[in-house]
Amino acid sequence: MGEPLILAANLSVDFPVRGALGKKKKVHAVSDVSLTIEKGKTFGLVGESGCGKTTLANLLLGLVKPDAGSILFDGKEITDISQKQLKIVRRDMQMIFQDPLSSLNPRFNIFRIISEPLFIRGGYTRKQMEARVLELLELVGLPASSLHRYPSDFSGGQRQRIGIARALALNPKFLVCDEPVSALDVSVHAQILNLLMDLQKELSITYLFISHNLAVVRDICQSVAVMYLGKVVETGNAQTIFDHPVHPYTQSLLSAVLDVDADNKRERIILQGDIPSPIDLPTGCRFHTRCPNARPECAIHSPELREIESHHRAACY
Amino acid sequence: MKDRIKDLSGFLLKIWRHPKGRVGAVLIALLIFTAILAPLIAPYDPYDVTARSEKGLAPSLSHLLGTTITTGQDIFSMLIYGTRVSLLVGVVSGLSIAFLGAILGVISGFLGKWADMLIMRLVDVMLVIPTLPLTIVLTNLFGKSYGLIIFIFTLFGWTGLARVVRSQVLIIKKSTYVKAAQLAGASDFHIMFRHILPGVSHLLIMNTALTSAGIMVAEAGLSFLGLGDPTAISWGKMLAEAQSGGALLFGHWWWILAPGIGIFVSVFAFMRLGLALEEIFNPRMRRTSSIRKLWKSMNGAYLQDVFHSMDEEPVPVLQKERVAVRE
Numbered sequence: 001m002g003e004p005l006i007l008a009a010n011l012s013v014d015f016p017v018r019g020a021l022g023k024k025k026k027v028h029a030v031s032d033v034s035l036t037i038e039k040g041k042t043f044g045l046v047g048e049s050g051c052g053k054t055t056l057a058n059l060l061l062g063l064v065k066p067d068a069g070s071i072l073f074d075g076k077e078i079t080d081i082s083q084k085q086l087k088i089v090r091r092d093m094q095m096i097f098q099d100p101l102s103s104l105n106p107r108f109n110i111f112r113i114i115s116e117p118l119f120i121r122g123g124y125t126r127k128q129m130e131a132r133v134l135e136l137l138e139l140v141g142l143p144a145s146s147l148h149r150y151p152s153d154f155s156g157g158q159r160q161r162i163g164i165a166r167a168l169a170l171n172p173k174f175l176v177c178d179e180p181v182s183a184l185d186v187s188v189h190a191q192i193l194n195l196l197m198d199l200q201k202e203l204s205i206t207y208l209f210i211s212h213n214l215a216v217v218r219d220i221c222q223s224v225a226v227m228y229l230g231k232v233v234e235t236g237n238a239q240t241i242f243d244h245p246v247h248p249y250t251q252s253l254l255s256a257v258l259d260v261d262a263d264n265k266r267e268r269i270i271l272q273g274d275i276p277s278p279i280d281l282p283t284g285c286r287f288h289t290r291c292p293n294a295r296p297e298c299a300i301h302s303p304e305l306r307e308i309e310s311h312h313r314a315a316c317y
Numbered sequence: 318m319k320d321r322i323k324d325l326s327g328f329l330l331k332i333w334r335h336p337k338g339r340v341g342a343v344l345i346a347l348l349i350f351t352a353i354l355a356p357l358i359a360p361y362d363p364y365d366v367t368a369r370s371e372k373g374l375a376p377s378l379s380h381l382l383g384t385t386i387t388t389g390q391d392i393f394s395m396l397i398y399g400t401r402v403s404l405l406v407g408v409v410s411g412l413s414i415a416f417l418g419a420i421l422g423v424i425s426g427f428l429g430k431w432a433d434m435l436i437m438r439l440v441d442v443m444l445v446i447p448t449l450p451l452t453i454v455l456t457n458l459f460g461k462s463y464g465l466i467i468f469i470f471t472l473f474g475w476t477g478l479a480r481v482v483r484s485q486v487l488i489i490k491k492s493t494y495v496k497a498a499q500l501a502g503a504s505d506f507h508i509m510f511r512h513i514l515p516g517v518s519h520l521l522i523m524n525t526a527l528t529s530a531g532i533m534v535a536e537a538g539l540s541f542l543g544l545g546d547p548t549a550i551s552w553g554k555m556l557a558e559a560q561s562g563g564a565l566l567f568g569h570w571w572w573i574l575a576p577g578i579g580i581f582v583s584v585f586a587f588m589r590l591g592l593a594l595e596e597i598f599n600p601r602m603r604r605t606s607s608i609r610k611l612w613k614s615m616n617g618a619y620l621q622d623v624f625h626s627m628d629e630e631p632v633p634v635l636q637k638e639r640v641a642v643r644e
Contacts, residue, residue, distance in 0.1 A: 061500065063496075063499070087502040088502075090500060090501075090502060091501075093500065094500060094501070095496070095497065095500055097493045097496075097497070099493065102492055103492075103493035103494050103496075103497055105492075105494045105512060105516075107515050107516065116498060116501060117498075120498065120501045120502050120503045120504075120507060121502065163497075166497065167497075169501075170501065
């Protein structure tokens with residue numbers, strides 16, 4: 001196991017909401033999540049919409065303050081430091097967004113978009129910024145002539161490259177990729193993913209890769225965490241989890257993946273019902289309402305993550 | 318800086334290429350020219366009420382639009398001088414409304430919480446205050462002047478714009494490019510001036526043109542009622558004098574028509590420019606006919622309509638057809 005870049009322990013965050021008759025309630029977005037993200041590796045975060053993936057990413061980036069738990073980033077605690085210090089730490093973290101068009105200001109040309117982080121940090125002359133932007137454009141494979149054009153002039157894949165160039169401007173150590181390819185054409189997926197992998201090799205960046213495309217996660221991630229309703233239900237080495245999933249939720253997720261081979265008859269696990277509300281959580285194990293092999297004790301006690309084998313932990317009896 | 322100049326010239330070129338925009342721009346340029354050079358263009362002194370021998374003349378080469386029946390002032394010269402008041406009140410009010418509406422809208426949207434609540438409740442209160450009676454009271458209290466009229470127009474004109482700006486700010490605030498900037502360590506100041514203000518600027522420019530047109534009509538109305546500066550020459554006051562001076566009685570239609578055309582041309586020019594800007598900024602607006610839009614804007618339902626069209630969902634025609642085929 002390599003050196004950890006991020007050590008998150010027992011992270012929890014609730015968002016207050018007002019229910020009917022002004023009753024105060026809480027959305028349990030992330031509860032008791034612990035993660036270790038190794039330096040220079042890709043960590044995959046998988047789960048259905050609304051399970052807290054993005055909130056967890058926002059927590060790690062320091063955009064949301066956790067109600068409980070701690071985050072060590074590169075050996076430094078970042079949950080209780082001031083906004084000013086956080087800004088300095090955050091220079092080492094950047095993000096790539098799902099929709100490349102809405103993440104680029106349509107009124108800015110490419111130079112202004114990519115140089116914005118440099119501009120915010122300050123201390124660069126116009127010449128230095130221009131040189132750095134050209135360097136970044138070359139790194140992500142865009143022509144230097146793009147400099148004075150606008151986001152609307154580019155295709156989806158090219159826009160995502162611009163977003164990547166902006167994220168790399170300050171030489172981050174940690175890059176959150178929030179569904180970086182799901183808004184793109186399938187034909188462009190591989191290009192962008194290869195670019196990300198090449199950049200990782202070249203610049204040794206650590207990725208947190210959020211996706212519900214399991215095939216992509218399997219391809220590029222070394223470690224994976226599967227989330228359900230704000231909790232990590234299974235985590236560990238990507239290959240192990242994909243080969244023998246232990247948690248019934250992971251099993252059903254994997255069984256839903258489309259297979260090119262039509263002869264390969266697999267047993268589909270189809271979950272019953274809807275995902276419960278994160279406001280009124282089920283008692284015991286959060287998955288028991290939909291679990292195909294739920295037992296009576298699942299409704300009473302919540303199982304902890306326990307070691308199945310080395311680098312593989314799951315929260316199921 | 319070079320980019321800014323390029324952006325600006327590109328923007329002006331877009332207006333020039335737009336048929337409505339060109340008409341509006343040319344007419345506005347002509348109006349501004351007339352207002353500034355009024356003393357040079359006007360053949361007579363419009364304030365001169367001593368030409369007793371020339372009362373109530375019909376249009377001729379020496380008096381293009383005749384003279385007034387009561388005082389013998391040259392109507393053509395009055396028409397030219399009237400441009401000054403109309404443009405000044407319209408444009409200054411339009412600009413100050415844009416300024417106030419932008420500030421309050423951005424504060425409300427960006428700061429949120431109590432500032433948002435305070436400003437939006439203030440808007441609600443302002444919307445139900447009847448302006449005309451209040452204007453009559455205030456002009457009687459503080460003396461009749463165009464400064465006061467501009468002040469009143471501004472005081473009551475910012476509300477709609479502030480709401481529209483606020484909703485746009487809320488959209489930009491939640492956008493991922495603002496999140497990216499925050500991740501890079503951007504301050505609120507940076508986000509406000511680099512992302513939010515440029516993001517609402519098109520609303521401000523468009524609103525200035527459209528409200529200026531509306532305010533010119535309102536100013537003529539107030540002047541007609543005698544609430545404007547009694548010493549100035551304005552088109553509204555010319556209409557009032559024509560009525561009290563017996564233009565209808567003597568059949569002097571040109572006395573009434575002259576200020577009417579002045580008001581029409583200036584409102585038409587600003588309206589054209591405003592509609593052209595709207596279509597340049599929001600290509601989806603091009604579907605409605607301009608006459609319907611003009612009518613709607615006169616009724617004040619225009620801005621709401623613009624924003625309604627923005628979040629309108631495309632009609633799912635395809636789905637209906639699919640069902641039909643299956644059956």
